[in-house]
Amino acid sequence: MQQEVIIVGGGMVGLSLALMLAKAKIGVKLLEAIRYPDYDDADLAPYHSSFDARNSALSRRTVQIYQELGLWDALQEHATPILEVNITEQGSFGKARLKAEQEKVESFGQVIENAWLGRVLLTEVKKESLIELIDGVQVTSLTQDTDHAFIEAQRGEEALRLQAKIVIAADGRDSFCRKALGIGASVHDYDQVAIVTTVQTSKPHHHVGFERFSHLGPLALLPLPGEYRRSVVWPVPKGTEGEWLGDENDQHFLDALQQTYGDRAGKFQKTGKRFSFPLSQVLAEKQAVGRVVLMGNAAHTIHPVAGQGFNLCMRDAHVLLRYLKEQVNAGADLGDASMLLDYEKSRLTDQQRVIKFCDSVVRGFSNQNPVLKLIRNTGLVAFDVIPGIKPLVANYAMGLKA
Structure with missing residues (x-):
């Protein structure tokens, strides 16, 4: 069978998009550089470079997408809902609170460990006959002509040459495909490293x-x-x-x-192994060139301060799916360049809004100037008391106004 779509990058975005396409009866070749783990233990999801120690706060819109895929029952076993969100700043008076009950929603979203999300997605992909999964493969070349896009890759001693109507590059922040296309990217280093773990x-x-803003950085506890x-x-x-990594620093970290x-959670009793991830904002100058479209962190890598990065990528994927389904229904070219440019244009407003919001929060709360601290804490108080603001912010956070 001739797969019409190649996805480069089998992380959570690539796996999710492959399942969306397969459900729409569109064949996919999914390429991943790292070999996926074999899950021998039904109760274990070991950390893996594609599904690492981080957690994802899935917005209501993302949950809806997984419900459409028929995956939510399996994911729900490993997720927990967020019924309330509190935003404070250490040593300051401001506080903002959002409650799902007041906003008349079941929850603001669900928190799931990436290791479990990746395991559920990978298990489903392996069962799908319309997805050909090729892991442990290094892409070495990406070219295209008027009719096809071409991938050259190496898998062990085996050289692969693949072609498809469209290539979706979901190969991460340092995307090989983006560079192969000559697409530039603006990079802002936040000079921060995210410490990630689980505590009891x-x-x-x-x-x-x-979300607790401190002099060290914005602490998210979910x-x-x-x-x-x-x-x-x-x-x-x-x-x-x-200072925070390593078993010898467990108590220091706690x-x-x-x-x-503070004591809102009682005593911090135990911590898991800590992992660190450098934080930067990487924005591709273009997201569609010819028959290739960038997806996920290859298109936009943003700060995790508001937990919006993966949700934004899922909305991108869902919109691209709609465009590709329209092409299929019309018997048209899946890799039509003008269609992919239309897709890119359709996503810019949502993307730019989220990117600007996350960047502004990081920069705004990083400045310890007393006047600015007073202004932002006054803003938190205003958020908590002025009618009409909370529903608007809640809908954006849930991904329902995209």
Whole structure:
């Protein structure tokens, strides 16, 4: 069978998009550089370079997409809903609170560990006859002509030459495909490293998520399955990460969490292994060239401060799916360049809004100027009391106004 689509990059975005296309009866070749793990233990999802130690806060829109794919029941087993969000700044008076009940929604989204999300997606992909999965493959060339896009790749000793009507490059922040096409990217280094782990607290989380701005960086504490388990994402200044990593620093890390967060969670009792990830914003100058379209972090890598990066990528994928289905129904070329440019144009407003918001929050709360601290804490108070603001922000956060 001739697959009409090649997806380069089999992380969470690539796997999700492959399943969307297969459901639409569109054949896919999915290429991934790293070999996927074999899941021998039904109760284990080991960390893997494609599904690492981080967690994803899935917006309501993303949950809806997985429901459409028939995957949500399997994912729900490993996810927990966010029923309330609290935003505070250490040592300041401002506080903002969003409650799902007040906004008349079931939840603001669901938190899931990437290791489990990746396992569920990979399991489903392996069952799908319309997806040919090729892992452990290094793409070495990407070219195109008027009728096809061509991939050359190496898998061990085997040289592959593949062709398709369209190539979707979801191969990450340092995308080979983006560079092969000569697409430039603007890069902003936040000079921060995200410390990521899971902790256990003495008080149950009650499905409350916290964003706590501190002098080190914005600490996100989100509920996980199990009453006392919470995920931690804590961006800290680059160069200080060694202070937080390693088993010998467990208690030091817990003490720092306690001091920054206070006693709302009770006592921080245990921490898992900490992992670190450098933080930067990488924005491709173009997202569609000829028969190739950039997707996921290859198109836009953003700061995790508001947990919007993966959700934005999922909305991109879902819109691209709609364009490709229209091409199929019309018997038209899946890789039509003008269609892909239309797709890119249709996504710019949503993308730019999210990118600007995340970047503004990071920059705004990084400045410790007393006047600016007063202004932003006054803003948090205003957010909490002025009618009409909360529903608007909540809908954007849930991905329902994209």
